[in-house]
Amino acid sequence: MRQVHVALGSRSYDILVSRWLLPELGSHCRRLGFGRRCALLTDSRVGPLHGRVALRSLRQAGFDPVLVSVPAGERAKSIRHLADCYDQLAVHRLERKSFLVALGGGVVGDLAGFVAASYLRGIPFVQVPTTLVAQVDSSVGGKTGVNLAAGKNLVGAFWQPRLVLCDLETLKTLPDREYRSGLAEVIKYGIICDPTLFRRIEQRMPAILQMDSLELAWVVARCCTIKAEIVSQDETESGLRAILNFGHTVGHALEAITRYGRYLHGEAIAIGQMIAARISQQLLGLPPADVERMERLFKSANLPVTIQFSKDQLQRLCAAMKLDKKVAGGQIQFVLAERLGRVRFGQSVPWSLLITILNAPSGLRDAPRCRRVAPTCLR
């Protein structure tokens, strides 16, 4: 078993990475000294697969769990389902010493985390991420939240889990597309700060795609270590943590305008990362060879790297980006790469360049540098 420590003073916690951790959920929770009552929050896809094992483990450890289930998919991250969860915790009389277990992917983790952050002004919670994207990214670091009609994650809180259990066995029940989507976040860690990780993924992609246990344990633990280090230095994203958003400015907007129905999160940020890479090439001189390695690696994971926007889509994409939390003073902020493994956050990108690149999906190799276009999206 690999163990990663997230150092946040009184809010520190461990991430455990191994196969067959779920049956030990109850005993891990017992060590944390929680009260007897608890809730297992999961969704209609993961619940039938892993809910029974989780509930049995909690009961065997002396806990009194109630099952709270939400529909599978991004639509569960809504105020409506948030309110449903609150009501169920209240009906089952969860108290301040009670706790919540989030069993599922990023949607369940984000929703459960915000429920835990706000029910009774905060109760403890444990993350049991069952998707790759949740194991390497969303379950670690305490970002929780739900979506509004106007945009993704516009409501939430920073609320750290007390423990994260990454059970590699649960990944085997993932649809192939979902698993590959998670690789977009894994590749991101390589781009933003770890060329060694990037190279290893390049070399071992076949083993990773086959979910080789040893390889997977190394990769998941490595990503969690990077995230833990970044979060420890900047818990509430006042600076450094922003580098984790590489590819997310366009990625989130893309998910929003397609109503979270067309792209999985990882697919959207794969496209977003390639757009950020092409902007980086123009603004920070990111070497074209690095851009090509990125594109090749995303493609080897069968992830999309380009998209052809209609004029209407482009307008809606820009409108969605303007509502992003990363906007400051009306100016959109990007994370851009200088080279593989080194990025800068808080980079202002001229709308004209952004639109040029969005209009040239296969990159700017053939496009004129910083060509002026009709400023349809300018404020």
Place this chain on the structure above:
Amino acid sequence: MRQVHVALGSRSYDILVSRWLLPELGSHCRRLGFGRRCALLTDSRVGPLHGRVALRSLRQAGFDPVLVSVPAGERAKSIRHLADCYDQLAVHRLERKSFLVALGGGVVGDLAGFVAASYLRGIPFVQVPTTLVAQVDSSVGGKTGVNLAAGKNLVGAFWQPRLVLCDLETLKTLPDREYRSGLAEVIKYGIICDPTLFRRIEQRMPAILQMDSLELAWVVARCCTIKAEIVSQDETESGLRAILNFGHTVGHALEAITRYGRYLHGEAIAIGQMIAARISQQLLGLPPADVERMERLFKSANLPVTIQFSKDQLQRLCAAMKLDKKVAGGQIQFVLAERLGRVRFGQSVPWSLLITILNAPSGLRDAPRCRRVAPTCLR
């Protein structure tokens, strides 16, 4: 102008107490370095009285405020109105550096505080409490939240304001009943830790009821100082802060079972404090003379001190108390007084004694000590 500092490290802030502070709102906000866009959250009663002055002051200081109004009364503290507020902030594109001003009583402050705590995972906010109960209690200390059908304040966050402006002039627009309700919280500070304050209120009640400015400034600043000291020692109510809940266990339940329609908060906690006093007399030996002084003082402010419960009401009251955040391991926790100015928190009270006292509204002078009654509310 009186100034009280709430010492909470990087979350420290000042409370200013004076007449005519509202017209200076904008310049105070400018000193805090907020972004240009902001929202003024108020309700349908306070908005028409003070909204224009507040908006003008913000605009004159260079801000771009949007007015967000909710219906007056406790029903605004609902998930539904919370969602409405989020949507309005998103439509007006408030960003992370934007801020929220809560202009109104405790309901507006609690709702706006939770909106600020959770919109974009937290934006700064300023409290401008316009009721006595909000000035001396709810606007200070960072407790924010909304109600669920199952109970009051079951959802929320600890989120400190960046500034509190207690404009004494705004109290003059309060209905008399609302003002007197606030005195229940003022008297509470005397009971829990300040016999000098208690005696002064006893001596100066006529001047206080007439809103004598000098007297009022002293009283409000004194209450804020007490609250600031308690909050500085225990921000998230892991211990000492619980003493502020004196009278609230029964008071909150009473508000809940009367659907927040019959009693104002201060009226409910006046009754709750007298019930806590009678329990204290039985369990901690609080002198009967102290109980009588409390009763006399509440009465001099024209506040209710007793209530006659029907059997049905009593059952519902006990059910509501069991859902209180102050329940631990199914055992209800009270704050009880040893003597005027000294209380203990986390006191378990036998249901049998509680029911006996709830059944004897005029006190236990004529009731047998710890008489056994039908345990209708026992778990």
